[in-house]
Amino acid sequence: MNLNLLGYFRSGTSYRVRIALNYKGQSYSQDPVNLLEARHHDEAYRAHQPQGLVPTLQADGEDLIQSPAILEWIEESWPTPPLLPSDPRERAHVRAFAAVIGCDIHPIQNLRIMKHIKATYGLDQDGALEWARHWIHSGFEALEKLAHLHGKEGDFIFGDAPTMAEVYLVPQMYNARRFGVPLDHFPHLVRADAAATAHPAFEQAHPSNQPDAPHED
């Protein structure tokens, strides 16, 4: 299948999709969409994704949008190695962990919301970062408890291999560090993040390894 990713190196949702495709051993081309130059608001991009949000994954030319939907499609298309356990309730626990990030952390602190609160409530960059840190911190508190309640023995949240939990967690930890969120109180998250980032699929998906990342001379 021909796969082409319209995304941005630093976008957490693009990062998730890169991780999952790498983990499944699928190769893909990339057409970067420069968010700082507001290319995602161009008509040309909005024809693929009416919200003007990244990423869009083109599968044989068909536009698939919204990373939670794309990730489920990837899991259904290439079930091995799995990113979800086989037991139905375990799947629900992994998906719940992912949804805390996918619904209640990332979308609250993404670029469009930060821009909106700055423009509407007159905040400066520090004020916007305060907002982002608040929602990341409160979400991480819940994730740490979920890891304690439902996690499994092993280096990852749900055992000895990465799952959708790490597909969502690693990009959110990257954002947390950029935004200056202290991580001392989240030992489960820090450990799983370290284990996952050492995996080649995750490493190759890192923002600094993307074609649109700025390179030092």
Added chain:
Amino acid sequence: MNLNLLGYFRSGTSYRVRIALNYKGQSYSQDPVNLLEARHHDEAYRAHQPQGLVPTLQADGEDLIQSPAILEWIEESWPTPPLLPSDPRERAHVRAFAAVIGCDIHPIQNLRIMKHIKATYGLDQDGALEWARHWIHSGFEALEKLAHLHGKEGDFIFGDAPTMAEVYLVPQMYNARRFGVPLDHFPHLVRADAAATAHPAFEQAHPSNQPDAPHED
């Protein structure tokens, strides 16, 4: 299976779960969590759901949280009648439609965010409603385009029967009306919402038909 829902009559995420269970013909008991009395912040509730958000679905006593995860679990547990199509890319389109609401509309305008912007930026109720209307409106613009791009012939967004699209859409339309969002520009959404709300599974899930809804004398 013994199912018990810890939710709130007006919560959009609780409403989604009620719709799906009704649609699958599953009966369940309810233990309401009164959000206006802040019962979701009680230790007793947070032991089930560490974020202090509703709903929690107890399946034979096991706590399942985060409505996107609960809904996938319901679909996997009772595949008939389906709430997702069988074709993988069609499934991705339905899930993407749902995720626009589940990630980019509802969590931005839910009670905890509205409370936070009021407390932090000194907004009154009108200012908070302005915020909610903004994000609902921009999300609905994208959904209307997605319905046009990927929708199917029929009364519902994806054909002649409800899917996860309506499970998410109907509670969000209920919120949109409460918050005074004009709906004239969203004919696909209005039509699918009308078709779905006429279905007994959706009707019985309506906030006004729940045990914790205030009843007129």
